Amino acid sequence: xxxxxxxxxxxxGSNSDPFPAGLRVLVVDDDPTCLMILERMLMTCLYRVxxxxxxxxxxxxxxxxxNGFDIVISDVHMPDMDGFKLLEHVxxxxxxxxxxxxxxxxxxxxxxxxxxGAVDYLIKPVRIEALKNIWQHVVRKKRNEWNVSxxxxxSIEDTGGDRDxxxxxxxxxNNSSSVNEGNWRSSSSRKRKxxxxxxxxxxxxxxxxxxxxxxxxxxxxHQQFVAAVNQLGVDKAVPKKILEMMNVPGLxxxxxxxxxxxxxxxxxxxxxxxxxxxxxxxxxxxxxDPSFGPLSSLNGFDLQALAxxxxxxxxxxxxLQAAGLGRSSLIKPGMSSSPLVDQRSIFNFENPKVRFGxxxxxxxxxGNKQMSLLHGVPTGMEPKQFAGSHMRVQQQITGVRPGQNxxxxxxxLSVADHLPRGGPSMLSSLGQQQPMFSTSVSRRSDLTGAxxxxxxxxxxxxxxxxxxxFNNFPADLPQNNFPLASxxxxxxxxxxxxxxxxxxxxxxxxxxxxxxxxxxxxxxxxNNFSQQQQQHHNxxxxxxxxxxxxxxxSHQDTASASxxxxxxxxxxxxxxxxxxxxxxxxxxxxxxxxQQPPSRSLNHLNHVFMDGGSVRVKSERVAETVTCxxxxxLFNEQYHQEDLxxxxxxxxxxxxxxxxxxxxxxxxxxxxV
Amino acid sequence: xNTIVVGQLQRQFQDYIVSLYQQGYLDNQFTELRKLQDEGSxxxxxxxxxxxxxxxxxxxxxxxxxxxxxxxxxxxxxDSGVHQLKGSSSSVGARRVKNVCIAFKECCDVxxxxxxxxxxxxxxxEYKMLKTKLQDLFNLEQQIxxxxxxxxxxxxx
Numbered sequence: 001x002x003x004x005x006x007x008x009x010x011x012x013g014s015n016s017d018p019f020p021a022g023l024r025v026l027v028v029d030d031d032p033t034c035l036m037i038l039e040r041m042l043m044t045c046l047y048r049v050x051x052x053x054x055x056x057x058x059x060x061x062x063x064x065x066x067n068g069f070d071i072v073i074s075d076v077h078m079p080d081m082d083g084f085k086l087l088e089h090v091x092x093x094x095x096x097x098x099x100x101x102x103x104x105x106x107x108x109x110x111x112x113x114x115x116x117g118a119v120d121y122l123i124k125p126v127r128i129e130a131l132k133n134i135w136q137h138v139v140r141k142k143r144n145e146w147n148v149s150x151x152x153x154x155s156i157e158d159t160g161g162d163r164d165x166x167x168x169x170x171x172x173x174n175n176s177s178s179v180n181e182g183n184w185r186s187s188s189s190r191k192r193k194x195x196x197x198x199x200x201x202x203x204x205x206x207x208x209x210x211x212x213x214x215x216x217x218x219x220x221x222h223q224q225f226v227a228a229v230n231q232l233g234v235d236k237a238v239p240k241k242i243l244e245m246m247n248v249p250g251l252x253x254x255x256x257x258x259x260x261x262x263x264x265x266x267x268x269x270x271x272x273x274x275x276x277x278x279x280x281x282x283x284x285x286x287x288x289d290p291s292f293g294p295l296s297s298l299n300g301f302d303l304q305a306l307a308x309x310x311x312x313x314x315x316x317x318x319x320l321q322a323a324g325l326g327r328s329s330l331i332k333p334g335m336s337s338s339p340l341v342d343q344r345s346i347f348n349f350e351n352p353k354v355r356f357g358x359x360x361x362x363x364x365x366x367g368n369k370q371m372s373l374l375h376g377v378p379t380g381m382e383p384k385q386f387a388g389s390h391m392r393v394q395q396q397i398t399g400v401r402p403g404q405n406x407x408x409x410x411x412x413l414s415v416a417d418h419l420p421r422g423g424p425s426m427l428s429s430l431g432q433q434q435p436m437f438s439t440s441v442s443r444r445s446d447l448t449g450a451x452x453x454x455x456x457x458x459x460x461x462x463x464x465x466x467x468x469x470f471n472n473f474p475a476d477l478p479q480n481n482f483p484l485a486s487x488x489x490x491x492x493x494x495x496x497x498x499x500x501x502x503x504x505x506x507x508x509x510x511x512x513x514x515x516x517x518x519x520x521x522x523x524x525x526x527n528n529f530s531q532q533q534q535q536h537h538n539x540x541x542x543x544x545x546x547x548x549x550x551x552x553x554s555h556q557d558t559a560s561a562s563x564x565x566x567x568x569x570x571x572x573x574x575x576x577x578x579x580x581x582x583x584x585x586x587x588x589x590x591x592x593x594x595q596q597p598p599s600r601s602l603n604h605l606n607h608v609f610m611d612g613g614s615v616r617v618k619s620e621r622v623a624e625t626v627t628c629x630x631x632x633x634l635f636n637e638q639y640h641q642e643d644l645x646x647x648x649x650x651x652x653x654x655x656x657x658x659x660x661x662x663x664x665x666x667x668x669x670x671x672x673v
Numbered sequence: 674x675n676t677i678v679v680g681q682l683q684r685q686f687q688d689y690i691v692s693l694y695q696q697g698y699l700d701n702q703f704t705e706l707r708k709l710q711d712e713g714s715x716x717x718x719x720x721x722x723x724x725x726x727x728x729x730x731x732x733x734x735x736x737x738x739x740x741x742x743x744x745x746x747x748x749x750x751x752d753s754g755v756h757q758l759k760g761s762s763s764s765v766g767a768r769r770v771k772n773v774c775i776a777f778k779e780c781c782d783v784x785x786x787x788x789x790x791x792x793x794x795x796x797x798x799e800y801k802m803l804k805t806k807l808q809d810l811f812n813l814e815q816q817i818x819x820x821x822x823x824x825x826x827x828x829x830x
Contacts, residue, residue: 033725033761040709040717077756103760125702125763128709 020135021046024068028058028086029075029101034124038073041128047135055081062094066216069096070138073122076102076109084116091117092266093217095258097137101126117265145258215255221248225259234267679822686813690827693810698803703766704828719811722804725765729800732758733793740789751789752781758796769799 025047029035035051042049050069052058055078062069072090076083087098100113101122113121119137122130217225228245229237239257246256693699703718710717736754739747759774773796780788814824 031728031757031761031764033721033728034764036721036724037706037709037764040714040721044709075760077753079753103756103763124760125705125766127702127705 020132023047023135023138024070025049025134026058026061026069026072027051027074028055028072028078028083029053030078030080031075034075034126038126038131041126041131044128045132047131054078055083055086059086059089062090062096063219066094066218069094071097071099071134073099073101073134076100076104076113084112087113087116087118088266088269092262093219093222095141095215095217095262097141099134099137145254215251215259217259221246221251222259224248225256225263229260229263234264675820676822679817679820682813682817682820683822683825686810686817687825687827689810689813693806697768697772698806700766700768702764706766707826722765722807725761725767726800726804728761729758729770729796733797733800736789736793740786740793743786746784746786746789748781748784748789752778755781762800767800767803770796770803773799 025042027035027038027042027049029038029051030053032053035053039049039051050061052061055074058072058074059081062072072086074083074086078086083100083102087100090096090098097119098117099120099122100118101124102109103124105123110121119141120134215221224246225242228242231245232238232241237260239253239260242260243251243253243256690699694703706718706721732754736751739750739754755774755777759771759778762768762770762774773792777789777792777796780792817824
């Protein structure tokens with residue numbers, strides 16, 4: 001559309017598609033030379049440019065003109081504010097696509113951009129060709145939002161983009177465009193769905209219809225949102241209820257859903273980073289801590305804790321996976337080999353916890369109110385565990401870690417084991433979570449679903465599933481996502497057994513025990529769960545049912561099979577929660593074939609972890625998103641990965657791994673990948 | 674309009690700018706910048722490079738201050754300055770300046786003060802040299818325009 005050189009006439013190529021012309025771009029760079037060049041280039045592209053040399057100024061500009069911009073391009077290194085910080089702010093408050101740029105082309109920085117949600121990352125010197133295409137990010141994002149609304153089913157917040165993303169998901173780094181942020185979320189949910197169901201029409205082919213009016217989340221609106229979430233309980237907050245509580249005319253459920261996802265990601269990130277929400281000092285956080293109160297009440301976890309826990313698991317998972325799988329890609333969908341991997345990637349992106357959360361979520365769904373807390377925690381596995389608090393999760397996570405090495409499957413197993421309940425699902429979600437996590441928020445919900453899904457299958461799948469799972473759960477979650485976890489009475493023994501199993505990194509051994517133990521509790525969960533889930537999950541569950549179970553098995557089947565968790569199976573298959581129960585027992589044995597023992601544990605772990613991770617992210621997510629088996633939900637918000645991980649690790653006696661990719665050296669040998 | 678004069682000036686311009694590319698003073702990014710210039714903004718390139726040189730002077734000065742005291746070097750500041758120079762020089766196509774920045778960054782990473790000082794000197798030299806060269810180029814452009822001619826688009830491959 002732009003002629004290079006002279007004569008850039010408005011008609012040069014813009015006649016065919018007027019849309020990109022007039023795109024309102026905000027450019028932020030402290031380097032005046034670059035700023036001038038960019039401005040010129042963007043004007044040549046027929047965009048409406050506003051340039052700004054300070055991040056704070058840019059933010060206030062954005063806040064003042066809520067709907068005044070379509071896309072933001074920002075430099076990474078700026079004196080007054082880190083570009084990534086700005087990225088987060090914009091993503092949370094304005095939900096605009098942000099492109100990062102820098103003269104620094106080192107992979108780590110690019111990755112950081114991706115994980116923080118940038119839709120693209122440009123290396124300086126920026127060429128005009130690169131700028132010509134930025135409008136696609138705007139389109140994509142809108143499509144996602146549009147899709148979300150299309151699928152009022154809700155858990156899937158962003159749809160359109162998922163599909164695209166899934167493919168590229170494998171390489172986190174490469175998906176700079178639209179991978180992060182909204183896309184991420186949608187994609188994760190998408191993935192789940194896709195994997196199981198199909199493309200759910202995420203991709204709305206008609207881009208033309210993606211002109212959805214964007215909701216600008218003003219500070220007041222956001223505060224209203226946060227208040228509603230807090231009141232409902234982060235884990236339980238469902239977009240629908242939030243919407244009702246907010247009572248804002250013109251606000252749709254989809255708007256709330258996507259915002260919730262973001263919020264969860266935000267929280268997760270906070271939890272992971274500093275564990276305290278207040279850290280960010282964002283509007284979100286103020287007074288957010290209490291928002292998670294409900295969650296915390298569960299087991300005294302608080303999001304932060306969860307975040308912490310979540311982080312750990314993620315990291316450990318990541319490490320495990322990295323180590324075990326040798327995969328660097330965060331998004332490794334392949335469950336089989338790496339449910340963990342997926343998880344890892346998920347974590348890498350967002351919070352490690354997320355992964356766990358998923359696992360938990362599933363279990364949790366079973367009917368723990370606690371879900372919110374449990375989310376992150378692999379409670380699924382042991383009711384006790386949850387009650388116990390992150391510890392369990394951590395333990396599980398640790399357990400998971402070993403699995404990770406092995407590959408996600410290993411993890412899955414461990415997780416599964418731990419999460420008798422949601423185990424399988426969680427695991428899968430864990431695996432899948434990865435893709436989801438990138439968006440963090442979106443992930444969480446997905447976690448439950450995704451975890452499950454991912455684990456058994458490839459991450460890709462999981463992710464979408466998890467989304468759905470979580471999404472489904474929200475409604476259900478309150479019930480008992482973590483029946484296992486939350487209900488001390490339920491399967492305390494079970495969980496314990498799982499843990500042990502997991503800990504021993506000998507999934508096999510453990511899992512069997514665990515399964516047995518869990519199997520029982522699972523039922524409890526399933527009862528609750530199935531009810532909820534079936535309703536919710538129908539679409540979603542499908543995704544993760546398989547996934548969850550599949551966590552360990554890299555395929556849904558396996559997962560379910562290995563569901564040693566039986567419960568996990570229940571979880572994974574959203575709709576078939578009920579079935580799971582029954583099949584759990586059988587499945588467990590059946591699946592066990594591949595990896596039974598390990599898978600189970602992994603599943604549990606996955607769940608556990610997933611939840612933990614995801615829990616951290618948002619308790620809200622749990623509640624609302626996923627009908628998925630509690631397992632995932634549990635972990636999602638509640639446990640900070642770190643906590644979970646550490647807990648798990650402690651139990652297992654494995655030192656927590658801090659570095660994401662440093663595998664702790666769990667022996668995942670048993671984990672059947 | 675004296676076509677002969679214009680022709681001569683244009684050839685002179687062309688040869689000069691090609692030599693700048695060949696000597697490594699400029700690279701493709703400069704060509705891109707030239708493309709952005711048109712009737713609507715005829716002085717775009719001159720403005721941008723002017724901004725760049727001012728920026729260079731300022732950043733170099735700050736870095737010099739940071740590197741001044743041997744016992745108290747603020748490498749973080751130096752690194753930040755180098756990073757900025759690298760970004761802006763690559764954006765305008767100042768190839769030599771950019772290359773020095775790359776070496777400069779390496780010295781900074783290992784906290785080699787001596788190396789940094791050398792690089793600082795070099796970057797200072799390079800940007801001033803480029804400034805002079807581009808000034809000559811713009812003068813030629815002006816002469817062409819005043820003679821009634823148009824500035825040739827030079828494609829460097």
